[in-house]
Amino acid sequence: MNVQNVAEIQKWFSDYCRGFDSDEEDFRRNMTLKEDHTYRVRSNTFKIGQGEDLAPEDMLIAESISLLHDVGRFEQYRQFKTFRDSVSVNHAQLGAKIIEDHEVLSSLLPRERSIINRAVESHNAFSVPGDFSEETQFFLKLIRDADKLDIWRVFIEYFRQPAHERASAAGLDLPDKPKCSPGVLEQVANGEMVRLSAVKTLNDFKLMQLAWVYDLNFSASFALLLERQCIEELAESLPAESLVVKAVEAVLSFAYGKVQKA
Ligand SMILES: [Fe+2]
Structure with a gap:
């Protein structure tokens, strides 16, 4: 080639x-x-x-x-x-x-x-x-x-946009409810990936995307993720509950751990 x-x-x-x-x-x-x-x-x-x-x-x-x-x-x-x-x-x-x-x-x-x-x-x-x-x-x-890495960018931009300017299909027609499903939160806090079938709301969808961090493979990917502050930016529009904070912290510390090992 x-x-x-x-x-x-x-x-x-x-x-x-x-x-x-x-x-x-x-x-x-x-x-x-x-x-x-x-x-x-x-x-x-x-x-x-x-x-x-x-x-x-x-x-x-x-x-x-x-x-x-x-x-x-x-x-x-x-x-x-x-x-x-x-x-x-x-x-x-x-x-x-x-x-x-x-x-x-x-x-x-x-x-x-x-x-x-x-x-x-x-x-x-x-x-x-x-x-x-x-x-x-x-x-x-x-x-x-x-x-x-780019889907994170797409969604960070998507959630920043007013609803009428969003590319309608990007949110997968999920309801924008204030809650996160407890099972999804638990999985993210435990370092597990979340299946799309478990996702019930747009907030669950954000959590599922945060859990993708557990599936990254290369140290350059973790470096880009942290440099672009994808985790922090995605977490910004999640409700400020203690279980959410715990899940986000689990993802962040996993990512930092990967960069330090590299
Ligand atoms: Fe694709």
Whole structure:
């Protein structure tokens, strides 16, 4: 795989996005959100990849994954007007199918094609499938970290915006109630990941995103997380209850522990 291959993938992605241009404001906001997200995930990928001393040819694979990882989001939104996979379609699997249908990776070697396909297809899985090769697992971990780091940014901005300016589908249509579910709070305080199925309110959703910190893989990711103050910013809009403070502190101390060990 060479620079030209990635340039072709980038051109394909950009052209593909143009197919979803719209005059309807909310539609446009949701599509722009995902296109911007893609380029920021690419930038995170470079940063984490540099931290891992990734070889230039591997960086090209990682870059391709970042460009393609959310390609299923556009069609998902067009068809279902939501980003919630559980009520529509698994956007990662849809993305892998779109890549195949459009023969986006046809000029790559089978090994490269397989890594990119699997990473796109599984980037949203609850955890990294253990039966993937070590190499595929590495690239999957990389996209998962780069993706999470930008999703935190998206939501920090989302919660700062007045409701009428928000990209409507980003909040997954969850009710903005003042409470957090006790089970979700307990999981976060105990260092556990939270399943989306346990999330009942927008506040639970914030807690679930805080728990993603437990799933980060690379020290550069923890450094970026702390440098950007993602935990503090996300926690800002949570209710100031003692159990919430306890959960947030657990996440913060976990992240600091990871940076100190590195
Ligand atoms: Fe995604």
